[in-house]
Amino acid sequence: MTLPARIHMTEVGPRDGLQNEGRPVSTEAKAAFVRALVEAGHTELEITSFVRPDRVPQLADAAELCALLGPPPEGVLYTALVPNVRGLERALEVGTIGKVGVFTAASESFNRHNVNASIQKSIERFVPVIEGAREAGLAVRGYVSTAMGCPYEGPVNPQKVLEVARDLHQLGCDDISIGDTIGAATPADVIRVLDVLLPEIPVERIALHLHDTRGQALANALEGLRRGVVSYDVSAGGLGGCPFAPGASGNLATEDFVFMLDGLGIETGIDLERLREASALIEADVGHALASRVYRAPPLA
Numbered sequence: 001m002t003l004p005a006r007i008h009m010t011e012v013g014p015r016d017g018l019q020n021e022g023r024p025v026s027t028e029a030k031a032a033f034v035r036a037l038v039e040a041g042h043t044e045l046e047i048t049s050f051v052r053p054d055r056v057p058q059l060a061d062a063a064e065l066c067a068l069l070g071p072p073p074e075g076v077l078y079t080a081l082v083p084n085v086r087g088l089e090r091a092l093e094v095g096t097i098g099k100v101g102v103f104t105a106a107s108e109s110f111n112r113h114n115v116n117a118s119i120q121k122s123i124e125r126f127v128p129v130i131e132g133a134r135e136a137g138l139a140v141r142g143y144v145s146t147a148m149g150c151p152y153e154g155p156v157n158p159q160k161v162l163e164v165a166r167d168l169h170q171l172g173c174d175d176i177s178i179g180d181t182i183g184a185a186t187p188a189d190v191i192r193v194l195d196v197l198l199p200e201i202p203v204e205r206i207a208l209h210l211h212d213t214r215g216q217a218l219a220n221a222l223e224g225l226r227r228g229v230v231s232y233d234v235s236a237g238g239l240g241g242c243p244f245a246p247g248a249s250g251n252l253a254t255e256d257f258v259f260m261l262d263g264l265g266i267e268t269g270i271d272l273e274r275l276r277e278a279s280a281l282i283e284a285d286v287g288h289a290l291a292s293r294v295y296r297a298p299p300l301a
């Protein structure tokens with residue numbers, strides 16, 4: 001089995017992790033969490049979303065958070081979700097976001113619930129967003145949600161995932177994050193989707209975004225590693241979920257993934273102990289135990 005020697009992680013805990021939390025988390029606590037994640041070694045962090053504040057109240061303080069954090073340290077990228085031009089304008093105004101993420105889906109019903117538009121309409125909206133981001137010197141990521149199952153429609157055809165990923169690729173997205181939004185996939189689904197994507201989309205442009213609702217995320221990520229995928233979205237402590245995807249729970253936990261990668265001898269650049277400190281900070285703020293098994297287990301002697 002040949003696995004990559006090094007992989008890249010995007011820490012989505014401050015965005016995907018917190019967007020689904022009911023209890024308000026203060027802007028100061030979010031900033032402390034982001035700083036601690038950077039201390040742990042993360043170099044790309046999705047810190048918030050510039051979406052409608054009434055739709056995702058937990059992230060309504062996006063501009064305040066960015067102001068509080070200031071510019072990222074050298075070599076670190078702060079990224080944020082932007083659904084439309086209004087979102088991009090808000091992201092550009094804060095001046096410290098180096099990459100924006102546009103997001104659509106492989107199933108119509110989820111996309112309508114999430115962004116109030118058809119897949120086609122949402123992709124049309126991205127054209128000026130991507131152009132504007134490029135002009136401002138920002139990198140761009142595109143998300144394809146519900147790539148391995150939709151909460152409203154059930155199984156999703158991998159050909160649909162390819163169609164949407166191809167559009168995002170042709171529009172110039174630097175990376176395309178393939179989302180198992182509700183954690184429906186097993187490794188067989190990861191294989192099916194990658195078999196369709198990899199002949200057309202360069203593997204270095206693909207990221208996997210694996211929710212762990214049914215405990216499959218690590219096994220699914222391992223299948224990605226076997227296929228040469230080197231970019232993964234992770235969330236400290238296993239926080240996460242989408243308010244518009246009923247039943248979706250946390251992402252692949254950063255601690256669990258780093259523990260497995262350390263064991264496989266794959267470089268991550270993340271210090272597991274510092275990561276636990278970051279998770280402990282946010283655990284106190286969200287007010288419930290975090291899901292990550294490695295976070296909860298005592299450190300090995």
Ligand code: HMG
Pocket residue numbers: 016019049050051052053055056081083084086087088090103114115116143144145146178179180181182209211241242243244
């Ligand atoms: P809409 O209502 O269709 O937008 O929302 P609209 O263009 O009709 O505008 C309506 C009002 O919203 C206007 O205000 C706009 O200015 C305002 P009014 O004139 O009536 O006062 N508005 C905005 N305000 C602030 N920021 C904006 C913005 N845009 C419009 N950017 C929209 C469409 C997409 C904006 C909305 O549906 C929305 O914000 N949805 C939230 C989507 C979201 O955040 N979902 C969770 C993240 S995605 C996810 O979790 C999946 C992922 O993790 C991958 C995976 O797991 O698969 C990425």
Ligand code: MG
Pocket residue numbers: 016179181209211240241242
């Ligand atoms: Mg997600």
